Amino acid sequence: MTCLFLYNPASGRGRIGRRLPVICRALLQKFSHVDVVRTHDADDLESRVRDGARRYDTIVFAGGDGTFYRVLQGLEGCDVPVGYLPAGTSNDVARSLGIPRRLRGALRTIVTGCERRVDCLRLNSERSCMYIAAAGAFTRAAYATPQRRKRRLGIWAYAAECLKHEMRFRVFPVRVTCDGRTCSVQAVLAMVLNGRYVAGFPANRRASMADGLTEVAVIRRDAHTAFGRLRAYVSLACLLLFGLRCRRKDILFLRGQRFSFDTEPDVVWSSDGERGPQGALTAEVLPGRLRVFLSARKKI
8 A cells, every 4th residue: 555644844843854764664564655745834735635645545644633624625525544643732633533642652553553434524515624613712712823832832822822812702693503403592602523622621522523423512601791701711611621511501512413503794613723614604424524544442
């Protein structure tokens, strides 16, 4: 089998570029031929994936959750298996799939693991994402935090961005429809969760990325008061720390295969940490859409 390995020289603070000999030696234990390509930006990565999916048996790539998002776009219409070396800030996709975040462990998963099919999400019938689409409180930080700050501070860069720009939550109307059920609320946060982790927190730890279902969490905030804002802070903290085990009356939980959200046209959705659609959103599960090298023993 032939393999294309794609990496950005800035991935993992330059660590991936320095470990190329180790990576190539490991991949050659599984693949008969490995080509290494250095990408320049997200668009170049997407283009390389699209071309490589026609020419190689497997694509292996290094990067963070945003890199995974771009790879997924490049694989549109293709069914080529992928291997993933986490080298981002929070690595939520790797955490959700049980992929070790240390390089040698991730390489071992590719070399000794097996292909397993995992679900992803389709947004507005246009773009795909792996693990989350979210709008509202703190979601802007995922795509607005400068890369140089993330390289310097790691996951704390997101916290700094939130403290600087996002402590006053916007309240926006959302009408959520799932399997014939409709709920209308005033919200500060709406999330579609396919993965188990959000910003490194186990917000959906009991979920599966291979069950054909996805979960939705909406934090309500009806009162435009300081007390209402405090309740929203508490609910958000409980959701991130305790996930779906958290039962608060101001958090709406839903589970299904297809959701639609009607909201204001200037509400921006974050997709796997990248800036996504604005306004109304439809999200549906694509069961078994992606083939990934994973451990045979890990629950996904």
